[in-house]
Amino acid sequence: MTAINFDRVLDARGLSCPLPIINARQEITTLEPGQVLKVLATDRGSVKDFQGWAKTAKNISLVSQATEVIDGKEVYVHYVQKIG
Amino acid sequence: MNEMSTTIQNVRSVTPEQLMRELALGEKPFILDVRNEDEFQQWRIEGKDAVETLHIPYFDFLEDPEVNIGKVPKGREITVVCAKGGSSEYVAQLLSERGYQARNLAGGMIAWGNAHQFTEVSMAKEGQPDIVFYQINRFGKGCLSYLIGSAGEAIVVDPSRHIDQYINLANEKGLKIKHVFDTHLHADHISGGAALAERVGATYHIRMADAEGARFPYESLRDGQRFDVGNVTLRVIALETPGHTPGSTTFLINDKFLLTGDTIFVLGAGRPDLGGQAEPWARDLYRTLFEKLAPLPDDVWVLPAHFSSADEQREDGLVTERLGEIRRTNAVMQSRSEEEFIRSVLASLSEQPAIYGKIRKANLGWIQADEDEVTEMELGKNQCAASAIPTGR
Numbered sequence: 001m002t003a004i005n006f007d008r009v010l011d012a013r014g015l016s017c018p019l020p021i022i023n024a025r026q027e028i029t030t031l032e033p034g035q036v037l038k039v040l041a042t043d044r045g046s047v048k049d050f051q052g053w054a055k056t057a058k059n060i061s062l063v064s065q066a067t068e069v070i071d072g073k074e075v076y077v078h079y080v081q082k083i084g
Numbered sequence: 085m086n087e088m089s090t091t092i093q094n095v096r097s098v099t100p101e102q103l104m105r106e107l108a109l110g111e112k113p114f115i116l117d118v119r120n121e122d123e124f125q126q127w128r129i130e131g132k133d134a135v136e137t138l139h140i141p142y143f144d145f146l147e148d149p150e151v152n153i154g155k156v157p158k159g160r161e162i163t164v165v166c167a168k169g170g171s172s173e174y175v176a177q178l179l180s181e182r183g184y185q186a187r188n189l190a191g192g193m194i195a196w197g198n199a200h201q202f203t204e205v206s207m208a209k210e211g212q213p214d215i216v217f218y219q220i221n222r223f224g225k226g227c228l229s230y231l232i233g234s235a236g237e238a239i240v241v242d243p244s245r246h247i248d249q250y251i252n253l254a255n256e257k258g259l260k261i262k263h264v265f266d267t268h269l270h271a272d273h274i275s276g277g278a279a280l281a282e283r284v285g286a287t288y289h290i291r292m293a294d295a296e297g298a299r300f301p302y303e304s305l306r307d308g309q310r311f312d313v314g315n316v317t318l319r320v321i322a323l324e325t326p327g328h329t330p331g332s333t334t335f336l337i338n339d340k341f342l343l344t345g346d347t348i349f350v351l352g353a354g355r356p357d358l359g360g361q362a363e364p365w366a367r368d369l370y371r372t373l374f375e376k377l378a379p380l381p382d383d384v385w386v387l388p389a390h391f392s393s394a395d396e397q398r399e400d401g402l403v404t405e406r407l408g409e410i411r412r413t414n415a416v417m418q419s420r421s422e423e424e425f426i427r428s429v430l431a432s433l434s435e436q437p438a439i440y441g442k443i444r445k446a447n448l449g450w451i452q453a454d455e456d457e458v459t460e461m462e463l464g465k466n467q468c469a470a471s472a473i474p475t476g477r
């Protein structure tokens with residue numbers, strides 16, 4: 001797996017929906033087009049939710065998703081790029 | 085940054101039990117389901133009649149609130165539903181601010197799947213007023229279990245993992261749980277059988293044909309085995325009824341009530357393929373239904389471990405039917421020959437959920453899972469029935 005470049009990290013661990021997406025939307029507004037936000041979430045539902053959100057939202061694209069184990073806990077990682 | 089904690093306030097909420105009561109009473113709540121597409125397709129709120137449901141994921145409301153709010157009907161109460169209750173609360177708030185009558189399903193679909201409804205099996209009191217007999221309906225999953233007692237003692241059949249529900253009911257009725265039975269090794273939900281028995285000091289029973297290798301103590305049931313509970317007012321006879329699983333057991337209570345597990349339902353029968361041996365088990369199921377249970381009279385009440393459609397529920401909330409009526413109307417009971425039965429049952433089978441293998445292992449104590457994992461494993465309605473089969477093909 002190749003490493004994915006990102007410009008900022010949003011730690012949404014411990015938050016349940018809709019907070020990971022609400023906070024990611026807000027963070028995205030502060031990025032430049034082309035920049036990538038890396039979101040860490042522990043809510044398993046966030047995987048499908050980020051996919052659905054990326055389909056709906058016009059100004060982002062979901063670059064990649066991964067699962068990592070951090071501090072012994074499963075973490076769902078979402079890379080979201082600001083476009084346009 | 086954390087704007088949610090300040091904006092969410094005082095949205096009205098409804099409990100799963102209350103929503104279920106409304107559906108059972110024929111009220112017509114309007115459901116706005118805000119989960120993602122996958123979750124919505126997998127599992128949703130169902131009731132006695134078709135439930136009017138609008139599906140708009142919550143992130144659509146975030147991206148374009150005005151357009152999506154415009155799709156929601158005004159002038160009627162909207163019940164907003166999501167997976168855990170957070171996103172639906174957010175959307176309910178959004179709607180309330182714009183003058184909609186919106187309420188949130190507290191705890192979302194997870195709470196819906198875990199809620200239990202207690203209905204008294206009122207027929208059991210005829211001539212035996214001291215009998216305590218409850219059908220416990222975990223309606224989100226379509227799972228049924230039973231607590232039956234008399235004179236200070238009780239048995240529990242097919243308890244869910246929410247064992248406090250049974251302990252509380254027994255305490256309330258002044259009953260000590262002496263025996264806990266599983267009709268078979270369940271594949272669709274985590275059994276509370278062994279845990280409940282351990283907690284209350286009861287004996288746990290399941291047939292060895294299903295439970296061999298289990299990592300907890302149990303007594304294997306024998307065909308014809310009799311249990312007298314509470315001064316013999318309650319007589320329980322175990323009958324070997326293989327088919328859904330090799331160790332499936334049916335319990336005859338006081339000659340009047342037949343707790344069939346997943347052997348026969350009000351509509352349909354238990355699918356014989358969950359253990360990967362569909363044809364031989366379907367043959368067992370045929371013999372169970374048409375030979376083993378044949379001597380039982382038509383007026384026995386069948387009380388199964390599942391239902392899959394609201395048509396199986398009576399006006400009073402009970403899922404039950406007389407054996408004679410089931411013999412007459414249940415599609416799987418209409419086959420004329422063993423071969424026809426096997427053909428039609430096998431033809432009706434859908435793919436079993438991938439998680440069922442893991443649930444079986446958990447129910448043997450082979451794997452331990454934490455609350456989050458168990459919740460994930462148990463998501464969705466049971467798929468334990470061979471569907472009602474149209475005959476004549």
